[in-house]
Amino acid sequence: MKIGANIPSLTAYANMDAAYRRFSKSSQRLSSGIRLNSASDDPAALSVSDKMRLHVNGLRQASRNASDAVALTETADGALSQISDALQRIRELSVSAASDAKDSSDRQKIQYEIDSLVQEIDMTPLRAEYNGIKIINGECDRIIDKTGVEPLLVSDETPYGAFSFMIDKKASPAMISFTGGLTSDPLPGLANKGFFVNDKKINITAGETKQSLIAKIRALGEVVATEGAGFDILSEVSSEDVGSDSTISVYGDASVLTALGLHAETAQGEDAEISDILGVLQNAAVVTTGNAVTITAANGAEILAEITGAAGDAAYARAERGPLVIQVGADKDTGMYMSIPRVNAKTARIDRANALNIENASTTILSADNAIAVVSEIRARIGSYQNRLERSVNNLDNAYVNAAYSMSRIKDTDMPAEMAEYAKNSVIYQAGIAMLSQSNARAQAELQLLR
Numbered sequence: 001m002k003i004g005a006n007i008p009s010l011t012a013y014a015n016m017d018a019a020y021r022r023f024s025k026s027s028q029r030l031s032s033g034i035r036l037n038s039a040s041d042d043p044a045a046l047s048v049s050d051k052m053r054l055h056v057n058g059l060r061q062a063s064r065n066a067s068d069a070v071a072l073t074e075t076a077d078g079a080l081s082q083i084s085d086a087l088q089r090i091r092e093l094s095v096s097a098a099s100d101a102k103d104s105s106d107r108q109k110i111q112y113e114i115d116s117l118v119q120e121i122d123m124t125p126l127r128a129e130y131n132g133i134k135i136i137n138g139e140c141d142r143i144i145d146k147t148g149v150e151p152l153l154v155s156d157e158t159p160y161g162a163f164s165f166m167i168d169k170k171a172s173p174a175m176i177s178f179t180g181g182l183t184s185d186p187l188p189g190l191a192n193k194g195f196f197v198n199d200k201k202i203n204i205t206a207g208e209t210k211q212s213l214i215a216k217i218r219a220l221g222e223v224v225a226t227e228g229a230g231f232d233i234l235s236e237v238s239s240e241d242v243g244s245d246s247t248i249s250v251y252g253d254a255s256v257l258t259a260l261g262l263h264a265e266t267a268q269g270e271d272a273e274i275s276d277i278l279g280v281l282q283n284a285a286v287v288t289t290g291n292a293v294t295i296t297a298a299n300g301a302e303i304l305a306e307i308t309g310a311a312g313d314a315a316y317a318r319a320e321r322g323p324l325v326i327q328v329g330a331d332k333d334t335g336m337y338m339s340i341p342r343v344n345a346k347t348a349r350i351d352r353a354n355a356l357n358i359e360n361a362s363t364t365i366l367s368a369d370n371a372i373a374v375v376s377e378i379r380a381r382i383g384s385y386q387n388r389l390e391r392s393v394n395n396l397d398n399a400y401v402n403a404a405y406s407m408s409r410i411k412d413t414d415m416p417a418e419m420a421e422y423a424k425n426s427v428i429y430q431a432g433i434a435m436l437s438q439s440n441a442r443a444q445a446e447l448q449l450l451r
Helices: 007-032 043-097 104-127 210-218 254-260 358-411 415-450
Strands: 143-147 149-154 161-169 175-177 193-197 200-204 223-226 236-239 247-252 265-268 273-279 285-289 292-296 302-307 314-319 324-327 335-338
Touching (some): 043 104, 043 335, 149 358, 236 247, 335 358
Antiparallel strands (some): 143 314, 149 302, 161 314, 175 236, 193 247, 223 236, 285 292
16 A cells, blocks of 8 residues: 555546546537537637638628618619609690690699699609618719719610710700891880790780890790890790700791791701710710710610710710629629619609690600600619519528538537537546545545554
């Protein structure tokens, strides 16, 4: 017997301590449900698990991003639906005004409602907001830089980059000039006579002055009468709109027209002209209507824009890929690009809707048809975005489930196996305590030899 070192006790303690550590680890795994609680548990598996956790968390957030974007597109589509309803009503009213069954008083009342609808169309983009973003007010449009041109609609096929063109001529109104004429006020010899401007009669009353005659012409609402310095009465009368679609006609009693320095005449406006298209739309086809220009490339890229610069200026614009970028993947460069153009009465080209006579009402019917087509095209684009986003949500959710399951197999505790390990370590630990107690009791027995 030796008492310098209690070898049995030390051996029992070492085994008990090892069993305790295994017991503690099993207890930690069972209580947390995680097999890899520290790097020492399985360094290689922990590295794989952390990489997979990055992917899983990214997929979950990407799914949330796509769901948020679906809400954004639903907001945009709801606003455009209201604009489409207003355009439908404008068209309905214009069809009503295009009938001879309506008199001028009826058409004026119709015009009041049309004007209110146009104002409501302009207000809708200001209300259509998602998280502070004015969705259809130009903040989500692809054009980020422009000079001399106001892009109204940019197709998804248009490549991102800059384009430019020269403005050779701005659109002009239909115009008829006044020459010669009277120098006295009031106008002599023309009382109770009249003439027609765009099929509307201008009656000259007794004591008519140059200024009152100008006011009567301007009151038509379709023409602009300009008083020229040094001219007896008027310098010109022109259409309010510009381009080849605008016309103005003057006719009536030849003696009245001659006295006013006029003759029976019909004039037509001219469309803008551009040239030297460079950049991403080089060699594209061009169609101009008034100051609106449609540029169409061979690959289907199309831009509808309003010329704002002066003749002789160079117009420039740059289109980006987005500007809305929705991160729909867990990794870099997995974004989805979306663009929603500005939509208002001007971009829909319904801002000058007029139903005060049959001709104008017929023109407004056509304008409403074109505006509805533009809004429908934008809604179709938004609908395609929404369908893709919803599909992305489904795909991301499925990928998230599979990735989480794979990570769980590496990181999470296998509860039945760990429970068996826990029971084994618990028994060993308790046996170690008992053996340590017995080893210490043996030393006490050896002391009996000293008595």
